[in-house]
Amino acid sequence: MSHTHYKLNTKLIHAGVEPDPSTGAIMTPIYQTSTFVQSAPGEHLGYEYARSQNPTRTALQNALAAAENAQFGLSFSSGMAATDTVLRLLNPGDEIIVSDDLYGGTYRILTKVYARFGIKVNFVSMAQAGNIESTINANTKMVWVETPTNPLMNIVDIEAISNIAKKHGLLTVVDNTFASPYLQNPLDWGADIVVHSATKYLGGHSDAVNGAIVLNDAALEEQLRFIQNGCGAVPGPHDCWLILRGLKTLHLRMQRHCENGEKVAHFLRNHPKVEKVFWCGFEDHPNHDIAKKQMRGFGGMMSFMLKEDSIEAAHNVLKNTKLFALAESLGGVESLIGHPASMTHAAIPREQRMANGLSDSLIRLSVGVEDVEDLIADLTQAIG
Incomplete structure (x- = not known):
């Protein structure tokens, strides 16, 4: 049964999910098996070995594709495994253009792993899409975009970047982790x-x-699937089942993340000890008009700088929160607080970090779905 014509909220619950043919179970079973019996050599029901494919994973991949208005979805053991698989499309001597404000893990794999294999990485500010033109040459093969960026929430015009890339025959890759398919669908742009x-x-x-990759190009999907199977960056069935279950409430959670995020961002902006708040929902946020065009809401991710711009001042706030948990990661139902300079972006040298606006006192928030009054009270007492 195709679910492509339904609206997103409906697709998130139903796409990729069919009743189990042997029992009628409405939820996808966890197929906890490493191999599948064949009736004769090469004769099977579409599954041979769990590194190549697994029915729980198939259900998730179909749901991921539907959520992003895509033809194909691939599920991975982590976001970095997905990133690594895309980068394996490149050959020694190729060049990639990357937004200069990006997740530390992506920065690390590009500079510490792929640079060793002769891939040249060009970091460019994509605040204006045209900035990438002067960096494109005969060796350029890929443009890598984050929007909103991590952690400064910079907005990149996906449509404009994609148009420039197409003109030069380059692949455009968008990391859509911060927005999620509920707020943004880069393939549509x-x-x-x-x-x-x-x-x-x-x-x-x-x-x-x-991790996940979604796309529409069949030849490219075949290449990526070959790399995944050959290199083994595959998820287990239980993790696939957990992500599939999470997808069913994505629309409900994102709605609350957005509502809470807006209130927390405005609270911080009015706080006397806060210098600056980075949240793409502010009308004066750089490229807010582009965010409005390509996103359906502004999410629960934000960061802020203290007037006292020091690591010590930031650490004082971090150790005082009661509800906001000090932890890596983001996007869970619980609120998290982090210090990019010493956590998620520690792989980036301080000089480059500062040049990109990632200051010592910068604090990143993943605003959860708790009662927003409790969250604001927690930040009030923590900032002092």
Whole structure:
């Protein structure tokens, strides 16, 4: 049964899910098996070995594709495994253009792993899409975009970047982790490949590590599937089941993340000890008009700088929160607080971090779905 014509809220609950043919179970079973019996060599029911495919994973992949208005979905053992698989499309001597404000793990794999294999990485500010033009040359093969970026919430115009990339025959890859498919669908704006850390909003409960790639190009999907199977970056069936379950409430959770995020962002902006708040819902946020165009809401991710711009001042806030838990990651039902300079972005040298606006006192929030008055009271006492 096709679910492509339904609206997103309906697709998230029903896409990829069929009653179990042997029992009628309405929920997808966890097929906890490493191999599948064949009636004769090469004769099977579509499944041979669990590194190549698993029915629980298939259900999740179909749901991921539906959520992003895509033809194909691939599920991975982590967001970094998904990222790694996309980067394996590149050959030694190729160049990639990457937004200069991005997740530390992506920065690390590009500079510490792929640079060793002769891939040249060009970091460019994508605040204006045209900025990438001067960096494109005959060796450029891919443009890598995060929007909103981590952690400064910079907005990149997916449509404009994709149009420039297409003109030069480049692949556009968008990391859609922060927005989730509920708020943004990059393929609809011309991107070729979308990646997710499904650990975050897609799973939504901080209980599974998983990654995803979604796309429409059949030849590209075949290449990526070959790389995944050959290199083994595959998820277990139980993690697939947890992400599939998380997807069913993505629309409900994201709605509350957005509502709470807006209230917390405005509270912080009016706080006397806060210098600046980075949240793409503010009308004066850079490229807010683009965010409004390509997103359906502004989410629960934000960061803020203290007037006392020091690591010590930031650490004082971090140790005083009671509800906001100090932890890596984001996108769960619980609120999290983090210090990019010493946590998620510690892989980026301080000089480059500061140049990108990632200051010592910068604090990142993943605003959860608790009662917003409790969250604001917690920040009030923590900031002092």
